[in-house]
Amino acid sequence: MLNPAPILHVEDNEDDQFFLKRAFDAAGIINTLHVVDNGQKALDYLSGSGLYTDRQQYALPCLVILDLKLPRVHGLDVLKWIRAHEEFKTIIVIILSSSPLRNDVDTAYKTGSNSFLVKPLSGDQTTRIARLIKEYWLENNEFPSVSGMVEPIDRFGIKPPKLKE
Amino acid sequence: MLNPAPILHVEDNEDDQFFLKRAFDAAGIINTLHVVDNGQKALDYLSGSGLYTDRQQYALPCLVILDLKLPRVHGLDVLKWIRAHEEFKTIIVIILSSSPLRNDVDTAYKTGSNSFLVKPLSGDQTTRIARLIKEYWLENNEFPSVSGMVEPIDRFGIKPPKLKE
Numbered sequence: 003m004l005n006p007a008p009i010l011h012v013e014d015n016e017d018d019q020f021f022l023k024r025a026f027d028a029a030g031i032i033n034t035l036h037v038v039d040n041g042q043k044a045l046d047y048l049s050g051s052g053l054y055t056d057r058q059q060y061a062l063p064c065l066v067i068l069d070l071k072l073p074r075v076h077g078l079d080v081l082k083w084i085r086a087h088e089e090f091k092t093i094i095v096i097i098l099s100s101s102p103l104r105n106d107v108d109t110a111y112k113t114g115s116n117s118f119l120v121k122p123l124s125g126d127q128t129t130r131i132a133r134l135i136k137e138y139w140l141e142n143n144e145f146p147s148v149s150g151m152v153e154p155i156d157r158f159g160i161k162p163p164k165l166k167e
Numbered sequence: 168m169l170n171p172a173p174i175l176h177v178e179d180n181e182d183d184q185f186f187l188k189r190a191f192d193a194a195g196i197i198n199t200l201h202v203v204d205n206g207q208k209a210l211d212y213l214s215g216s217g218l219y220t221d222r223q224q225y226a227l228p229c230l231v232i233l234d235l236k237l238p239r240v241h242g243l244d245v246l247k248w249i250r251a252h253e254e255f256k257t258i259i260v261i262i263l264s265s266s267p268l269r270n271d272v273d274t275a276y277k278t279g280s281n282s283f284l285v286k287p288l289s290g291d292q293t294t295r296i297a298r299l300i301k302e303y304w305l306e307n308n309e310f311p312s313v314s315g316m317v318e319p320i321d322r323f324g325i326k327p328p329k330l331k332e
Contacts, residue, residue: 092276102309111257111311116281118309131307138303142296144267144283146276 005145007064008034012044012080013098014073021125022067022098025132031140036060041075044068045083048090062148063093065139068115070099070106078106078113085114092146094139170310172229173199177209177245178263179238186290187232187263190297196305201225206240209233210248213255227313228258230304233280235264235271243271243278250279257311259304 009031013019019037026035038044046052047060054060066084070077077097084090097110097118107118122128174196178184184202191200203209211217212225219225231249235242242262249255262275262283272283287293 092273104312107309108257108311114279117304118311119307120309134299134303134307138299139282142284142299144272144285146273146283147269 005064005140006033007145007148008036008061009065009067010044010047010063011035011037011067012041012072012077013037013067013069014039014071015069018069018121021128022132025125025128026136028129029132029136031132031136033064033140036063039073041072041077041080044072044080045075048084048087064145064148065135066093066095067098067135068095070097070110078109081110081113081115090148093148094143094145096135096139170229170305171198172310172313173201173226174230174232175209175212175228176200176202176232177206177237177242178202178232178234179204179236180234183234183286186293187297190290190293191301193294194297194301196297196301198229198305201228204238206237206242206245209237209245210240213249213252229310229313230300231258231260232263232300233260235262235275243274246275246278246280255313258313259308259310261300261304 009026011019011022013022019039023035023037036047038047043052044066047054048062050057050060068077068080072080075083077099081095081097084093084095094116095114097115098121099106099118100121102118102120110118119131122131174191176184176187178187184204188200188202201212203212208217209231212219213227215222215225233242233245237245240248242264246260246262249258249260259281260279262280263286264271264283265286267283267285275283284296287296
């Protein structure tokens, strides 16, 4: 019953990458976890360009876990880009941010985030969040169809991903 | 930490109303659960009209749990109406439907559903879903600001709620 697609974790902090990966393992999440460390790479991954042209290795994710304060392209701009593409309009995006500023939370939902979680402060809490993501989203939620590739565009003033020569 | 706002359950089937209420109680959800049995009443509740003009008694919900096959106004039209109103654009809406038809799931997400759950077949499963709703949404998710009232409109060909004389 688990969705076999990978999960895309967009996070620049190496500690946060490590703790979420460890928590996913502890929770028994078997989906491949792909990590990208800036917003531009998230766009590259989704549009299948840059380092991520191989869709077999970098399949479209069933879930995007998205930090907000990201280098190069801010998390909210990544979310805008995702929702501006018909192909990704329905992909499940969970914001995982360290600061639940009221304005960030509201803007995230207005931009189309499905959910907004605050980064846990301890390993135990991270495992709890990972378990909830597994039980709620992966085991019980019905996922939308997500398929197809998309041409990178320059909407929202975001530089299109560089294509390999 | 629990969000004190009520939860609005939009469901015409009395058994499903009963089982969800019982499961919410078993899961220890303390939020008031308001139930409306057709789509028009959901619009009335949210817009504070019809039977629901008293905002103290019928406060705006933090969560809408929405069936799809509803009398008078279909669940997807309720969702469209919710997302067409700036005041409710960000309110968390979970579809809880008995049939996960691919088209319904995709349309629900395109229309702005946060999540899509399938109605459980047993009491135990319903309690499990209630517990997950509590742990994931009520205990860990950051809610958007939801406030204000809205004038009923005739968008999407939906009859505006009748006002009391």
